[in-house]
Each structure stands twice: as structure tokens, then as C-alpha cells.
Amino acid sequence: xxxxxxxxxxxxxxxxxxxxxxxxxxxxxxxxxxxxxxxxxxxxxxxxxxxxxxxxxxxxxxxxxxxxxxxxxxxxxxxxxxxxxxxxxxxxxxxxxxxxxxxxxxxxxxxxxxxxxxxxxxxxxxxx
Numbered sequence: 672x673x674x675x676x677x678x679x680x681x682x683x684x685x686x687x688x689x690x691x692x693x694x695x696x697x698x699x700x701x702x703x704x705x706x707x708x709x710x711x712x713x714x715x716x717x718x719x720x721x722x723x724x725x726x727x728x729x730x731x732x733x734x735x736x737x738x739x740x741x742x743x744x745x746x747x748x749x750x751x752x753x754x755x756x757x758x759x760x761x762x763x764x765x766x767x768x769x770x771x772x773x774x775x776x777x778x779x780x781x782x783x784x785x786x787x788x789x790x791x792x793x794x795x796x797x798x799x
Contacts, residue, residue: 775787
């Protein structure tokens with residue numbers, strides 16, 4: 672019984688192989704990729720067009736990335752200038768605050784000066 676099942680299985684494999692081989696040859700599969708079997712002239716032309724399109728897309732993407740890189744460099748240079756502007760603005764703000772504090776010292780009543788001093792303390796320095 673086992674021998675007969677193996678015999679039938681063997682024939683089934685042979686029949687399936689025989690049936691699928693022509694289908695693979697028609698599709699151009701089966702390992703022969705460039706020979707005359709299964710590849711017509713129009714398939715070669717399609718491949719050539721696809722290759723050219725791929726190359727154009729690659730060049731476009733490459734060029735776009737280069738431009739984007741240049742734009743990023745320009746942005747970084749500009750942001751460096753913006754940061755220096757921001758730093759100078761902060762310095763100006765600090766100077767104004769210090770000048771205001773200098774003007775306020777000694778002015779007003781003692782209680783007003785104490786209140787001003789309490790309000791100017793930072794909230795996280797509660798131990799002072």
C-alpha cells in the first residue's frame with residue numbers, strides 16, 4: 672500500500688512539473704533571464720523604458736535631496752543669525768531690568784521698598 676502511494680505521488684509530481692514548465696517558459700521565468708526563450712522584443716523595449724524611467728526618477732530624487740541639503744544649510748546659517756539676534760535682545764532686556772532696579776532703589780517709602788523686594792524674589796528661592 673505504501674509503495675503504491677509513493678508511486679502515485681511520484682507520477683503526480685512528474686505531471687505537475689510537465690504542466691507548469693510551459694507556463695514558466697511563457698512568463699520568462701525558470702532561470703533563463705535574457706536568452707531568447709520567453710522574452711520578446713516588446714518585453715525588452717519595456718524593460719529598457721522602465722530602466723530609463725528609473726534612472727530619471729533616481730536623478731530627480733538625487734537632485735532634490737541636494738537642493739534640500741543646500742536649503743537646510745541656508746536655514747542653519749540664517750538660524751545662527753537669528754540666535755545671535757535673540758541673544759542680543761535678551762541682553763538688552765536684562766540691561767533694561769537692571770537699569771529699572773537701579774532707578775527704583777532708594778525711592779518710595781520703606782514699606783514700598785520691602786514689598787518691591789519681596790515681589791522681585793524668585794518663587795523657588797523661598798528660603799531667602
